[in-house]
Amino acid sequence: TPEGVGDLALAFEQLKEKLAQEGLFDPAHKRPIPVFPERIALITSPAGAAVRDMIRILDARWPLAQVRVIPVRVQGPEAPQEIAAAIQWANWHQAADLILTGRGGGSMEDLWAFNEEVVARAIYASEIPVISAVGHEPDVTIADFVADLRASTPSNAAELAVPDQNEIYGALLGAGERLESAVSVQLSRYRQALEHLSESRPMTDPAAYFREKRLLLDYQSSRLVHGLQRCAAGQRERLGEISGRLPNGAERTLAKSRERLGALSASLDSMSPLKVL
Numbered sequence: 001t002p003e004g005v006g007d008l009a010l011a012f013e014q015l016k017e018k019l020a021q022e023g024l025f026d027p028a029h030k031r032p033i034p035v036f037p038e039r040i041a042l043i044t045s046p047a048g049a050a051v052r053d054m055i056r057i058l059d060a061r062w063p064l065a066q067v068r069v070i071p072v073r074v075q076g077p078e079a080p081q082e083i084a085a086a087i088q089w090a091n092w093h094q095a096a097d098l099i100l101t102g103r104g105g106g107s108m109e110d111l112w113a114f115n116e117e118v119v120a121r122a123i124y125a126s127e128i129p130v131i132s133a134v135g136h137e138p139d140v141t142i143a144d145f146v147a148d149l150r151a152s153t154p155s156n157a158a159e160l161a162v163p164d165q166n167e168i169y170g171a172l173l174g175a176g177e178r179l180e181s182a183v184s185v186q187l188s189r190y191r192q193a194l195e196h197l198s199e200s201r202p203m204t205d206p207a208a209y210f211r212e213k214r215l216l217l218d219y220q221s222s223r224l225v226h227g228l229q230r231c232a233a234g235q236r237e238r239l240g241e242i243s244g245r246l247p248n249g250a251e252r253t254l255a256k257s258r259e260r261l262g263a264l265s266a267s268l269d270s271m272s273p274l275k276v277l
Contacts, residue, residue: 041096062162102133133157
């Protein structure tokens with residue numbers, strides 16, 4: 001034993017180095033803590049003050065969660081095996097969504113059960129996320145390094161395990177107020193748009209819309225008829241010019257074409273939109 005270093009401290013450092021090399025402390029292996037756990041398992045002594053503090057805080061912060069105490073010894077030679085077996089049992093039976101394991105403060109010898117390799121490997125193998133809550137803030141155990149989340153005290157573990165119902169309630173109230181405000185603003189916009197539409201000319205004088213369209217239709221029809229007439233007149237003039245330069249046979253052909261043009265013009269005029277209307 002090196003001078004000034006106790007047996008337990010040396011054993012702690014040796015096991016810590018061994019497990020670190022095996023990857024048991026790797027952050028990539030850490031499982032996320034559920035935001036709203038429905039079932040919580042407390043693996044601790046049923047007679048200690050720590051379990052009472054955790055139950056009290058869990059009930060005050062998030063009473064929706066079902067809390068189950070799995071009693072184990074947290075001190076003595078039998079404690080490591082009991083803690084490891086309880087973690088394995090909770091996983092086998094899927095007894096919880098989250099595990100809190102730990103105990104109140106004490107000396108290094110008192111907390112030594114959470115420095116045992118069997119406990120560290122049980123936490124590492126657990127499919128259920130584990131929060132370690134051993135001793136007080138200065139106390140550090142092997143279980144703290146392996147666990148998915150380390151709490152400074154059992155009470156702090158309970159605070160980290162569940163949200164505060166008052167904060168959730170306040171957030172819901174705030175969200176409800178923001179939603180109500182947004183809906184009110186949207187309704188106000190729709191109301192203004194509806195008022196604007198109700199005051200528009202088509203709504204106050206619906207017949208005016210049809211009168212304007214009828215005038216526009218008359219104007220377009222008149223332009224179409226005048227355009228057809230100008231086109232026909234131009235064609236007649238051109239035919240006249242051509243007929244003056246053609247022989248008799250061509251004149252007769254041109255006369256027939258002129259008659260046909262007149263018939264087509266009359267037919268086209270009879271299909272004028274104004275006459276149809």
